[in-house]
Amino acid sequence: MPPPRDHATLERFVEEAARTLGIAIDPTWRPTIVEHLRRLLEAADAIDAAGISSADHATRFEP
Amino acid sequence: MDWQSASSIAEDVRGGRLRARAAVEAALARIELGAGRLNCFTAVLTDQALADAARIDAEIAAGSDPGPLAGVPFAVKNLFDVAGIVTLAGSKINRERAPANQDAGVVRALRRAGAVLVGTLNMDEYAYGFTTENTHYGPTRNPYDLSRSAGGSSGGSSAAVAAGLVPISLGTDTGGSIRVPSALCGLFGLKPTFGRVTRTGTVLFAPSVDHVGPLARSVRDLVAVYDLLQGPDADDPACATRPAEPAMPMLADGIADLRVALAGGYFLEHAESEVVAAARRVAEALGAKREVTVPHAAAARAAAMIVTGVEGSGLHLANLKTRPGDFDPMTRDRFIAAALLPGSLYTRAQAFRRAYQLAVETLFADIDILVTPTTPLAAPPIGQEQVMLGGSTFPSRAHVGRFTIPFSIIGLPVISVPVRGATHLPLGVQLVGAPFREPQVLRAAAFLETERVVGFVPPS
Numbered sequence: 431m432p433p434p435r436d437h438a439t440l441e442r443f444v445e446e447a448a449r450t451l452g453i454a455i456d457p458t459w460r461p462t463i464v465e466h467l468r469r470l471l472e473a474a475d476a477i478d479a480a481g482i483s484s485a486d487h488a489t490r491f492e493p
Numbered sequence: 494m495d496w497q498s499a500s501s502i503a504e505d506v507r508g509g510r511l512r513a514r515a516a517v518e519a520a521l522a523r524i525e526l527g528a529g530r531l532n533c534f535t536a537v538l539t540d541q542a543l544a545d546a547a548r549i550d551a552e553i554a555a556g557s558d559p560g561p562l563a564g565v566p567f568a569v570k571n572l573f574d575v576a577g578i579v580t581l582a583g584s585k586i587n588r589e590r591a592p593a594n595q596d597a598g599v600v601r602a603l604r605r606a607g608a609v610l611v612g613t614l615n616m617d618e619y620a621y622g623f624t625t626e627n628t629h630y631g632p633t634r635n636p637y638d639l640s641r642s643a644g645g646s647s648g649g650s651s652a653a654v655a656a657g658l659v660p661i662s663l664g665t666d667t668g669g670s671i672r673v674p675s676a677l678c679g680l681f682g683l684k685p686t687f688g689r690v691t692r693t694g695t696v697l698f699a700p701s702v703d704h705v706g707p708l709a710r711s712v713r714d715l716v717a718v719y720d721l722l723q724g725p726d727a728d729d730p731a732c733a734t735r736p737a738e739p740a741m742p743m744l745a746d747g748i749a750d751l752r753v754a755l756a757g758g759y760f761l762e763h764a765e766s767e768v769v770a771a772a773r774r775v776a777e778a779l780g781a782k783r784e785v786t787v788p789h790a791a792a793a794r795a796a797a798m799i800v801t802g803v804e805g806s807g808l809h810l811a812n813l814k815t816r817p818g819d820f821d822p823m824t825r826d827r828f829i830a831a832a833l834l835p836g837s838l839y840t841r842a843q844a845f846r847r848a849y850q851l852a853v854e855t856l857f858a859d860i861d862i863l864v865t866p867t868t869p870l871a872a873p874p875i876g877q878e879q880v881m882l883g884g885s886t887f888p889s890r891a892h893v894g895r896f897t898i899p900f901s902i903i904g905l906p907v908i909s910v911p912v913r914g915a916t917h918l919p920l921g922v923q924l925v926g927a928p929f930r931e932p933q934v935l936r937a938a939a940f941l942e943t944e945r946v947v948g949f950v951p952p953s
Binding site: 443444447448450451453454455456460462464465466467469470472473474475476477478479480482483484485486 | 499791792795796799802813815817820824825827829830831832833838841844845847849850852952
């Protein structure tokens with residue numbers, strides 16, 4: 431079952447996560463932040479769907 | 494406006510036919526006349542530039558050689574440290590910083606070569622954008638159509654060179670921020686291999702993805718600058734230790750030995766037809782016989798979105814907590830969203846990134862140059878939120894980076910070349926190479942320029 435990504439759910443997440451992190455969000459910013467978060471979560475889904483991953487990744491990148 | 498190349502200015506200055514002061518005064522006069530309507534400069538360093546020019550003229554008079562770029566005026570994106578001025582990085586928050594106490598490594602390199610810094614250039618806040626629509630400093634306008642974007646985030650860098658104010662500039666590129674503005678303003682722009690050029694004294698956006706590179710109106714000028722910038726720097730932990738490999742000596746070697754392919758699929762979709770035709774034209778001119786598929790390109794773009802957003806938000810987290818309202822709304826909300834993302838999604842993106850890198854490496858076992866459009870569309874109108882292409886609607890600003898992002902996320906060297914024959918606005922095509930193979934992509938670009946398939950055409 432896919433996780434809920436409706437606006438209300440994401441808005442609650444943004445509100446609570448931001449509060450926990452110490453970021454005060456003006457209510458007028460919330461819709462845009464929610465939309466950006468949605469796109470990031472969809473990006474994470476796209477990565478999973480690609481089905482490739484490396485065990486030897488490092489956060490310091492080198493070509 | 495003045496279209497004299499950097500190489501030609503340096504030759505004239507070193508040969509005693511042109512005083513550095515005259516070259517710099519002319520640039521400053523052009524900036525005074527032309528920079529306002531483009532909104533490309535955020536600082537003009539008149540006194541310092543004239544003092545530097547005087548020093549160069551004195552060196553010439555004394556029989557010394559000030560360097561291969563003697564007297565050449567240049568400007569840099571305002572995220573590079575310049576001694577004595579505040580490094581804005583396109584932000585309001587950075588106005589409160591103390592002035593830099595020394596030049597960034599790349600600024601130092603060009604000044605050591607005799608080039609004269611005349612100013613710093615507008616950009617998207619903290620480099621998080623593709624259109625240089627900066628809420629604090631205003632949008633930078635495209636010299637070909639003032640109602641349109643100059644691209645970003647190095648929009649000031651592209652507008653200043655395309656408008657003939659300076660012959661060369663420096664920018665940075667994380668997802669396309671040298672290549673996109675170069676394409677939209679009809680210039681040559683180089684994003685070298687990750688780690689090829691030092692980032693000391695540069696305000697970073699996403700530390701594992703940021704690149705530094707030049708913009709110019711000719712391949713020769715681009716390479717002249719690139720050869721001065723590249724090489725190891727012990728002060729930059731991300732800088733590769735391999736020695737500099739000058740590209741200029743090989744520039745005229747032609748393309749007979751190069752295996753070239755056109756990137757198909759993802760790289761020909763959701764783009765204006767003229768853009769696709771331009772990429773095909775360039776591929777054909779380079780003798781490409783094949784069309785290849787870059788595996789997982791769409792997922793690579795997705796991974797880049799997560800990696801750059803999370804890394805950028807991490808750099809700015811303290812200010813996001815204490816003064817979020819001082820950010821540009823165009824960047825603030827994206828930084829906040831990325832700051833809320835679970836860390837596990839970042840590490841998964843990095844794991845994908847490595848696997849993608851290895852997959853593309855396999856592709857480059859059989860080819861030397863990959864050809865793709867630089868952007869899916871020509872310069873969008875300033876303020877445009879959405880664009881329709883082929884019956885689908887896309888967020889305009891994000892869509893501009895569709896074709897550039899999949900290569901910068903794995904640090905490949907890429908040059909954007911301006912195609913000739915574009916009907917209305919400039920269009921660019923990417924030549925992508927294997928890691929550290931800048932000489933190959935640069936001589937392919939030089940060949941195309943000689944054959945007049947690509948080249949700078951001044952705005953009317």
